[in-house]
Amino acid sequence: MSEPSCKSPRTPAWLSWFIGRLGYGLLTAWVISLVVFIATQALPSDPARVILGPDAPLESILTLQHQLGLDQPILWQYLRWFGSALSGDLGESLDSNAPVSDILWGRLGYTLVLLTGVILVVVPAALALGVALALRRDSRLDRWSLSLLIFLKATPGFLLAIGLVLLFSMPHMDWLPAVSILDPDQSLLRQLKFLVLPVLALSLTALPYLTRMVRAAMIEALDSDYVVAARLRGIPYRRIVWGHTLPNALVPAIQGVALTLRTLIGGAVLAEVIFSYPGIGTALNAAIQMRDLPMIQAIVLVITLAVVLINLLADLLTVLLTPKLRTARRVTMIQRNRRGITPWWRRSRGDA
Amino acid sequence: MNEPQIRNGALVTALVIAFALLGPWLAPQGSTDMVGPVYGAPTGSAWLGYDFLGHDVLSRLLNGGLSVLWMSVAAASIALAIGSTLGLLAGLSRRRLDQLITWSADVSLAFPDLILVLLIVSMLGRAPWLIVLTVSIAFIPGVIRLARASAVAVAGQEFVEAAQMMGYSRRRILFKEILPNILTPLLVHFGNMLTWGVGMLSGLSFLGYGVAPPTADWGLMINENQAGLLVQPWAVLAPAILIGVFAYGTNILAEGIGRRSARMGDKQP
Numbered sequence: 001m002s003e004p005s006c007k008s009p010r011t012p013a014w015l016s017w018f019i020g021r022l023g024y025g026l027l028t029a030w031v032i033s034l035v036v037f038i039a040t041q042a043l044p045s046d047p048a049r050v051i052l053g054p055d056a057p058l059e060s061i062l063t064l065q066h067q068l069g070l071d072q073p074i075l076w077q078y079l080r081w082f083g084s085a086l087s088g089d090l091g092e093s094l095d096s097n098a099p100v101s102d103i104l105w106g107r108l109g110y111t112l113v114l115l116t117g118v119i120l121v122v123v124p125a126a127l128a129l130g131v132a133l134a135l136r137r138d139s140r141l142d143r144w145s146l147s148l149l150i151f152l153k154a155t156p157g158f159l160l161a162i163g164l165v166l167l168f169s170m171p172h173m174d175w176l177p178a179v180s181i182l183d184p185d186q187s188l189l190r191q192l193k194f195l196v197l198p199v200l201a202l203s204l205t206a207l208p209y210l211t212r213m214v215r216a217a218m219i220e221a222l223d224s225d226y227v228v229a230a231r232l233r234g235i236p237y238r239r240i241v242w243g244h245t246l247p248n249a250l251v252p253a254i255q256g257v258a259l260t261l262r263t264l265i266g267g268a269v270l271a272e273v274i275f276s277y278p279g280i281g282t283a284l285n286a287a288i289q290m291r292d293l294p295m296i297q298a299i300v301l302v303i304t305l306a307v308v309l310i311n312l313l314a315d316l317l318t319v320l321l322t323p324k325l326r327t328a329r330r331v332t333m334i335q336r337n338r339r340g341i342t343p344w345w346r347r348s349r350g351d352a
Numbered sequence: 353m354n355e356p357q358i359r360n361g362a363l364v365t366a367l368v369i370a371f372a373l374l375g376p377w378l379a380p381q382g383s384t385d386m387v388g389p390v391y392g393a394p395t396g397s398a399w400l401g402y403d404f405l406g407h408d409v410l411s412r413l414l415n416g417g418l419s420v421l422w423m424s425v426a427a428a429s430i431a432l433a434i435g436s437t438l439g440l441l442a443g444l445s446r447r448r449l450d451q452l453i454t455w456s457a458d459v460s461l462a463f464p465d466l467i468l469v470l471l472i473v474s475m476l477g478r479a480p481w482l483i484v485l486t487v488s489i490a491f492i493p494g495v496i497r498l499a500r501a502s503a504v505a506v507a508g509q510e511f512v513e514a515a516q517m518m519g520y521s522r523r524r525i526l527f528k529e530i531l532p533n534i535l536t537p538l539l540v541h542f543g544n545m546l547t548w549g550v551g552m553l554s555g556l557s558f559l560g561y562g563v564a565p566p567t568a569d570w571g572l573m574i575n576e577n578q579a580g581l582l583v584q585p586w587a588v589l590a591p592a593i594l595i596g597v598f599a600y601g602t603n604i605l606a607e608g609i610g611r612r613s614a615r616m617g618d619k620q621p
Contacts, residue, residue: 031459032459032462032463039472039475040471040475150603150604150607151600153603154547155596155600156596156599157551157555158554158555158558159595159596162578162592165581166585166588262461263464266464266467269470270466270555270558273559284467285470288474296471303463304462304463307462307463308462
């Protein structure tokens with residue numbers, strides 16, 4: 001009776017951390033929207049001139065600037081853009097005069113399918129390979145695989161993609177299309193063969209980092225005391241590996257996947273252009289070449305928000321999967337000085 | 353230097369740099385002279401054949417390395433200088449400034465590298481120094497985080513506390529105690545940045561945002577000759593291989609340095 005908090009359903013300990021983290025993510029997202037807007041709008045590129053062409057008379061440009069609201073203060077323009085972006089209206093594309101959000105959602109779906117495919121390929125492959133290499137540490141297989149992974153890691157992604165095109169567009173290997181010209185009327189699931197090469201190209205760029213991360217985490221887990229203890233108790237090695245060390249090695253892999261997704265989104269732009277895949281990357285490339293400002297703003301905004309969201313989810317999963325962090329009242333991911341001596345650079349002026 | 357990876361990496365990197373530096377003198381033809389048939393096959397006088405306008409591929413190859421290489425080295429160096437300064441500042445200053453710098457780095461990390469570079473280059477134009485600056489801006493947040501993390505880790509160790517208690521000046525602690533100890537991870541990161549930089553710069557040229565067309569440039573060559581991939585693969589393959597080899601060399605070098613420092617760390621108790 002003296003502790004009512006035990007009777008009522010307690011809020012999980014990590015919730016306060018999550019609320020703070022969510023606020024941090026929202027703040028970041030807002031600053032990003034500001035940066036994107038200023039970077040595209042305040043820089044010397046005049047949408048009115050883009051629409052009317054270089055030879056348009058000054059008067060009509062001024063009129064159009066007035067119509068588009070471009071002659072108003074930049075802060076007001078930002079507020080208007082931000083307000084309508086919040087309600088889902090991202091303006092009209094200067095190039096095709098269609099609402100940006102309509103074009104964007106279609107393209108976004110294709111890119112999401114592509115990235116999902118890559119994750120579905122890379123994560124199991126990296127896990128299997130990483131665990132296998134960690135178990136055969138320093139063997140010949142391990143060393144050769146690591147060399148191959150270093151080679152894959154070093155090769156720029158678009159070169160890998162071109163290499164794949166070269167390999168599969170040869171006359172004797174025409175069972176995979178080198179260019180993904182999708183039929184928009186058909187479901188993507190019926191056109192899976194167009195996905196194979198883009199997914200493969202992106203998977204190869206993402207594989208080395210994740211595999212090496214899993215391998216390192218597995219080696220560290222296999223060297224720990226609890227594995228020795230489990231072996232001394234006679235628990236089968238297979239069970240130790242899959243039941244005890246792998247779950248521990250998975251936690252750093254979550255952050256690895258988040259980081260991989262961030263680089264993948266950048267790499268996807270190049271891969272989509274190479275394979276003419278109708279995703280968000282080709283849309284960005286086309287928008288930049290057409291100087292289609294609303295489109296560029298919307299795409300960059302969506303991509304950066306996706307990255308913020310991915311990081312948020314990765315942090316949440318990390319906390320939920322680590323019992324020590326999950327039950328802690330205060331989650332600090334920063335290491336403290338072991339002996340608690342405050343270095344001079346942390347001291348405030350008063351302490352001396 | 354007993355680490356074979358460092359030796360091989362340095363050798364490969366130096367070879368590609370020598371190729372790019374000496375190339376302009378060795379080129380048999382001018383890089384913009386149309387001397388042969390469009391997509392002409394390799395012959396005795398043109399070992400790598402001709403490209404989409406009939407330029408000699410070998411001559412363009414010899415002329416086209418310098419731009420990618422100096423730009424990636426410059427971008428990585430600028431990023432290293434600014435990023436490590438900011439990172440050290442963040443790691444070793446009071447909390448307010450630390451939070452501000454770390455948070456700014458976090459915000460800019462939300463932009464995928466290539467997207468940020470594309471955004472800036474498309475808005476401001478494609479002058480070479482601008483591209484270099486842009487790529488280095490994309491790299492800076494990573495350097496800041498690395499430098500800050502390493503500095504915080506080193507600053508918590510006994511020898512720094514000892515130096516602090518012995519009353520050494522801040523400048524001395526920073527330059528004699530902390531900086532030498534975070535140099536290795538920064539150097540490894542520098543090698544990685546060279547790898548990424550070459551990939552990003554050639555990718556930019558490939559997308560058509562890099563060096564302007566008539567100039568010879570490895571990334572641009574890949575873009576220009578992509579249509580003739582099946583007729584005259586050498587016009588695409590040769591620059592692609594050189595870009596790949598340079599990226600591989602710098603990466604091996606970085607791996608080697610990292611591995612050697614890990615090994616030395618093992619020996620020291």
